[in-house]
Amino acid sequence: MAQSNIKVAVQKFGNFLSSMVMPNISAFIAWGLITALFIPTGFLPNESLSKMVDPMVTYLLPLLIGYTGGKLVHEQRGAVVGAIATMGVIVGADIPMFLGAMIIGPLGGWVIKKFDQMIEGKVRAGFEMLVNNFSAGILGAIIAILAFLGVGPVINTFTRLLVAGVDWLVGTGLLPLTSILIEPAKVLFLNNAINHGVLSPIGVEQVKETGQSILFLLEANPGPGIGVLLAYMFFGKGNAKKSAPGAGIIHFFGGIHEIYFPYILMRPMLILAVILGGMSGVFTLVLLGGGLFAPSSPGSIIAITAVTPHHASAYLANFAGVLVAGAVSFIVSSFILKTGKQGEEDIEAAAQKMQEMKGKKSSVSNVFAGDQGAMPDDVQKIYFACDAGMGSSAMGASLLRKKVKEAGINVAVTNTAISNLPADAQIVITQAELTPRARNKVPNAYHISVDNFLSSPEYDKLISELEFPANSSLYEIVEDAEENVPGNKDQEMAHEDDLLRAENVFLNQQFANKEEAIHFTGRALVNAGYVDESYVEAMIERENIASTYMGNDVAIPHGTEEAKKAVIKSGFTVVQVPDGVDFDGQKVRLIFGIAGKDGTHLEILSGIAVTCSDMENIEKMVEADTPQTIIDIIGKK
Template sequence: MNEEKTQFNLKVAVQRLGTALSGMVMPNIGGFIAWGIITALFIEAGYLPNKNFAELVGPMLNYLLPLLIAYTGGKNIYGDGRGGVVGAIAAMGVIVGTDIPMFIGAMAMGPLAGWLMKKFDNAVQPKIKAGFEMLVNNFSAGILGFALALFGYTLIGPTVQGLTKIMEKGVQVIIDAHLLPLANVFIEPAKILFLNNAINHGILTPIGANQVAETGKSILFLLEANPGPGLGLLLAFCFFGKGSAKATAPGAVIIHFLGGIHEIYFPYVMMKPALFIAVIAGGVTGTFTNSILGSALTSAASPGSIIAIEAMAPKGLWPHLNVLIGVLAAAIVSFLVAAIILKNDKSMVDDTALENAQADLAASKAVAKGQAPVNSELAISGDIKHIIFACDAGMGSSAMGASILRDKVKKAGLSIDVTNRAIANLIDAADTLVVTQEELAPRAAQMAPSSIRVAVSNFLNSPKYEEIIASLTGGSASDQAGKSVTKTETEIDLKLVTQVVFGHDATAVGSATMGKETLQAIFKNHDVKMPITDVEFPELTAYNAPNIVVVTIVANTAIAKEHAPNAQHLSVDSLITTSEYDKMLERSGK
């Protein structure tokens, strides 16, 4: 038991460290991308060589980016802005005192400065005489920044420079020995434990940026960001999966490969742990291919979309093709291994395999951690005014989960705001409900101990959402599920339908497109040949006929009926992960 607790605490500690590192870099990824574009365009070997514009490359790398990181690190620790200012001042010491880009030094000095400033203010500010607040605050920040700048210049900077050069030489030795692909043996499983941002932006990005300063590119930017392993896995589910896992995989492919949200494929791996082998094999293959071809990027690609990755490839046709080949190689191997596993898997035989696996995983983990009894409905008490979806970065999967629950909250007639943010930026409040992934539940408990917390396996498709709505409305999960079903006012018979149309407003083009892709995949699997399109609500007037089905989320069904009153209407909670598509086929004997 003690050993299990020690391992658990170690995992939480690693997640916290990783989140802290990535939390300094991720908000400033735009700066890295801007620097990467300037480098790719205007240096002597760039697409548009320009001596004057190229002068931006060095100062941005040596000063702007480290200062942004240090400011963010200090502000994350002491969020009133003083921590960020003192962190930036302190970072100047390590920047000026060394001759290499000081990203790691900035990561050290920023949080240290923020922590010291916070401790000083907590001890001194209550004792300041009225009228002297500004004087003390300004001088305390200036004096502390001055002292830390000297400390960084004389001690931290040289120390970090020595360690950085040792790490860079070690990485180069590994690359020269063609052993870099072995890193993916650890990277791929770590991603599933939600350490993806920590690995990519907390470790690989700083070292990769230093390599870019010397060689103009770095393969390290491709280690974690390569979408190939996840792409191959999801494609295997498209062809060899079963039930809802197969139906939702096409939409997940789009989100993952084009949108760059890698978290989308994590639940597919967790539902069948043998699939870890597939993503590891794909990752190793991708990095090996990139090593052989010399593939690399000029800056960090975030999110890990094929679009962002190709945009950061060096000048020339072959560098772009080599990067694409590395992605495809990883996808092919991951697909083949996953296909073998899925074809020989006898456990995923019903249509709710993915949902059951997610629910079972959530329940078993909750019991093991003493968080909730098995099969018990959530008991959300108190006056909940805010719901926050929290993930490692506060983007991507948490934003999509917030969107899904926001629709359910609106449908239930609740006036509760639903937002998303990074777990490191959670606000502790008794009137707040925090929804996070199972792996990050311990972090959420530390960051928001007074808040009500719910852990789910998958932001995009969790049975906990119905329980949340039921608790907030005073009903039961089964009652809520029943209400969701009755929202489909017409039982669609596909024998009387010639076309399906997804209706949406101008802000929901993406979800409608993914819903269309999901239904197309389901129709294809059941040999249903029927055109499917998506249009904005005003255009539905052209589809106002009883032989046409208009699909909308519950909140928008009334709008769709105004534009197409004679059409059949399918009202769903989610355009991507609804079970109504399968029910529609069942009623038609497909």
């Protein structure tokens, strides 16, 4: 238990550190580009433009970190006090104060937060602005002075020791050993914390002295991950083999390293492959003098190329480091996959295992049932959030945006950092381990957690919820949709007698499970000439997206949107199950198989909804001993 708590605490601390740096990565990249281009040894030397280099690294970058750190603790007031306090460590030291800003920025935010809590409800009306402005200014000034006198010199000494330690590791050839710690930590989702919370600040120090730093490539190297995914492409089985190519593209060119973590957890021995691959890559970089002039975020080959110093030897060294890491990882991974016993690897099970290893709830795509908030009635925007709002969240948002568009739903989908989630956010989607942070940020939102970015079932469940809200009755759903049915209502229902015939009403049926019941209902639609054979499987597929149980002991299984082409003509069947069949924990006694063409299924649903909204009708149909009795009950409505 204690070990689990320590793991969680370390992860939270690491995430907090990275959350201060990652939203400001674009500023680091801007500084790196200006440095690489315009300093005297740069690609386009320019004395005037190079004057921006020192002020940016000395003032801009630490201030942004301190501002963001304060904001994470106490919104805008925390951000302002954090920035003021950060000036103290900046002026109090003679090196860029990234680590100092990571300490003093959140501290400033915490101090003003405690002050606000202390005076809450005690300020006289009309004096709020005066107290707010002077309290932030006074406290910020005090913390800045203390930081100048004490924190700055301490962090200055500590940072120099860290840089000296890295130089020693490089000089003694021991830097590759860092992969023993870095690669396993990445699989526990500490990759951003390691890269941007620890390595990047020290790397910036090295860039200022030498123009590049190898530290920017210790975690960001995509080689170890792509080696594992390539091995699965050639020697894997089942879903893992099928999904590995797509995951490889996203990892290598998109820089989303998180996507290969579940593949390692399916075969834990593969951690040796990424460790050896990482060590080989670092050794190659040290040997050839590789490094970057700014952090590579995300860790894709495209981003690495963009921030590689502009000379042939640097490109050669960096590309060789990636290639060697990938090759070693591929060889070791292939050996493990070929010699070990393989089953049909399950990505979802691996994602579940990931949560268990991190001390989280062990459920795949966990939505923390009962605590995720209520689905909003009128959704305007969906937020996909992560640490920085530009990595995994950008990929997830693009996939979900495509699904929303295909479903014809008028809802905007955007990606953002958790720290930037607006207070009025309605639906928030995050990685499972980030959901608690998102919930703390916007507790009133509807929260959804995903693990598998490529094909999370939560995407389709959400689409289904947006199309047919769970808190709406069948009658309300159909009543709203009915207004949009094209054509003349009388004309569409002209062949009413053909919609439900006596031979399509089945009494006293029994089923072992809902799949068996849906197959039976679908076959009845096929035999009645309403649909093609393919429609039956489409009904099962639709049920897997979200249950078609509608309340009042009624289910209405039907095909997916894509299955419309399999519908020959409109009609429905009724299956009576007196003893009931389980639909995801709900007892169903009446099953209506629906096939609708050209909008007439809405009329069918409308009639069923009106009839089934009254439990007295339900009981009569369940107890009916002839098909005509059921037809008459429905026909009256």
